[in-house]
Amino acid sequence: MDHARRDLASASKSWVDTTSKFVQHNAPKVSVTIDETLGKTSETFKHTMNNIDSGTKTQQVKLLRAYKSFLSKQVAVIEKRLDRLKE
Numbered sequence: 591m592d593h594a595r596r597d598l599a600s601a602s603k604s605w606v607d608t609t610s611k612f613v614q615h616n617a618p619k620v621s622v623t624i625d626e627t628l629g630k631t632s633e634t635f636k637h638t639m640n641n642i643d644s645g646t647k648t649q650q651v652k653l654l655r656a657y658k659s660f661l662s663k664q665v666a667v668i669e670k671r672l673d674r675l676k677e
Contacts, residue, residue: 603632 642653
């Protein structure tokens with residue numbers, strides 16, 4: 591679990607860095623907002639994973655499934671917005 595959390599954190603940081611660079615190059619004003627949001631999101635993710643780690647195995651499974659569902663819903667919203675922009 592700890593290894594997976596570190597991998598997720600590393601992937602999140604990489605995504606934050608890549609997205610940040612792209613936005614900074616293309617839209618400086620938007621960049622500040624996205625940087626702040628991604629930073630806060632990354633911190634929230636770390637905090638959430640640390641809280642989950644403190645539970646029993648059964649609690650961890652339940653919390654991770656709930657968190658996955660929450661994140662999946664966010665991804666679905668993003669996909670819909672991307673689809674609208676492609677039209």
